[in-house]
Amino acid sequence: MTQRKNAEKITDAEWKVMHVLWDRGRLSSNDIVTAIVPETGWSPNTVRTLLIRLTDKGILRVEKKRGKEKDYPLCFYTPLFSREDCEAVHSRSFLERVFAGDASRLLAHFVNESSLTPEQIEELRAKLNDL
Amino acid sequence: MTQRKNAEKITDAEWKVMHVLWDRGRLSSNDIVTAIVPETGWSPNTVRTLLIRLTDKGILRVEKKRGKEKDYPLCFYTPLFSREDCEAVHSRSFLERVFAGDASRLLAHFVNESSLTPEQIEELRAKLNDL
DNA sequence: TAAACTGAATTACACATGTAAACACAATAA
DNA sequence: TTATTGTGTTTACATGTGTAATTCAGTTTA
Numbered sequence: 001m002t003q004r005k006n007a008e009k010i011t012d013a014e015w016k017v018m019h020v021l022w023d024r025g026r027l028s029s030n031d032i033v034t035a036i037v038p039e040t041g042w043s044p045n046t047v048r049t050l051l052i053r054l055t056d057k058g059i060l061r062v063e064k065k066r067g068k069e070k071d072y073p074l075c076f077y078t079p080l081f082s083r084e085d086c087e088a089v090h091s092r093s094f095l096e097r098v099f100a101g102d103a104s105r106l107l108a109h110f111v112n113e114s115s116l117t118p119e120q121i122e123e124l125r126a127k128l129n130d131l
Numbered sequence: 132m133t134q135r136k137n138a139e140k141i142t143d144a145e146w147k148v149m150h151v152l153w154d155r156g157r158l159s160s161n162d163i164v165t166a167i168v169p170e171t172g173w174s175p176n177t178v179r180t181l182l183i184r185l186t187d188k189g190i191l192r193v194e195k196k197r198g199k200e201k202d203y204p205l206c207f208y209t210p211l212f213s214r215e216d217c218e219a220v221h222s223r224s225f226l227e228r229v230f231a232g233d234a235s236r237l238l239a240h241f242v243n244e245s246s247l248t249p250e251q252i253e254e255l256r257a258k259l260n261d262l
Numbered sequence: 263t264a265a266a267c268t269g270a271a272t273t274a275c276a277c278a279t280g281t282a283a284a285c286a287c288a289a290t291a292a
Numbered sequence: 293t294t295a296t297t298g299t300g301t302t303t304a305c306a307t308g309t310g311t312a313a314t315t316c317a318g319t320t321t322a
Contacts, residue, residue: 011309015228030269046311048270053309064270075270090229091240097146098221103245104254107238109222111258114234121259123235127242128252128259142279161299177281179300184279195300206300 009057010086016040017050021060022083029075051077140188141217147171148181152191153214160206182208190217 010018020035021027027035029051033044054060055077063076099106116124141149151166152158158166160182164175185191186208194207230237247255 009308012228013310019231033269042310043312044269045313049310049312052271087229087240088244090225091237091244094221094225094229095241097143098218098225100150103241104247104251106222107241107245107247107255108258109218110226110234110238110241111255111262113219113222114238116235116238116262120235121262124238124242125256125259127239128256131242131247131252140278144280173280174282175299176283180280180282183301 010054010059010090013042013046014050014054014059017047017054018059018079018083018086021077021079026076026078029077032077051075141185141190141221144177145181145185145190148178148185149190149210149214149217152208152210157207157209160208163208182206 016036016039017032020032024031024035029048032051033047036042036047037044051060051062055062059080060077061080063078065074065076095101095103095106099109111124147167147170148163151163155162155166160179163182164178167173167178168175182191182193186193190211191208192211194209196205196207226232226234226237230240242255
């Protein structure tokens with residue numbers, strides 16, 4: 001729950017970093033930089049700043065390694081929260097903020113706007129049946 | 132679309148103000164203050180600051196009236212965007228940011244977490260059928 | 263060994279945001 | 293008419309965020 005509190009504070013720019021880490025697991029800062037810079041056009045330093053901030057917030061864990069005494073000192077980062085946890089926290093606050101808590105309207109909106117594939121529609125139907 | 136751009140910048144605190152205005156239409160600042168202060172505990176000045184900021188952002192329109200020369204000069208505020216428009220803009224950016232654009236996962240999440248009533252479930256089913 | 267390079271840590275800086283206090287002015291009450 | 297009060301306007305101020313530049317410390321290279 002204290003965790004949840006921290007997990008709440010992921011900012012727009014930081015989400016990009018988190019998605020990379022959730023997709024690919026523990027990564028060196030360089031891996032993260034090379035994954036993110038082309039897509040965003042950010043400076044590598046910007047990415048590193050975000051990594052530091054996420055670490056300070058307790059959302060990432062950092063390990064400083066120096067391989068076999070041959071490599072540069074490198075930082076490896078690992079998420080301390082699952083993607084699902086973070087999504088859940090932010091989803092709740094989004095629901096409250098924008099839809100004033102009315103999940104039904106939120107769902108209606110996304111169903112209408114999302115151009116779902118037939119398979120996705122079927123999946124969703126199945127989920128509704130499971131309720 | 133330029134409108135859309137502005138509509139994007141509603142902050143957490145500002146949403147509260149907007150919901151009151153969408154619920155009840157054109158209101159004096161005092162009406163807004165009395166609606167919001169009890170629920171939030173904010174100072175009236177805080178609410179007034181938000182009204183000014185929303186006006187500056189072009190999200191609210193303000194009319195300064197002095198009734199029949201008898202009342203205080205009062206400010207009346209009116210939203211310049213529909214609730215649906217603002218929801219749509221913020222929903223899209225939320226989807227991108229938190230769910231990396233995967234609407235299907237977003238929907239699955241909210242369906243599971245929202246404890247919908249049977250009626251709401253039925254409604255949603257109907258919407259799915261209309262796709 | 264000195265220069266160049268790489269990655270990490272520190273510092274920066276403007277703008278946004280939450281949250282008002284202070285000030286000003288019209289209207290009303292005394 | 294003056295003091296008070298309700299309302300609008302201006303200013304404030306810490307913290308968060310986007311977005312790095314700068315500096316520092318090892319590593320490799322000339």
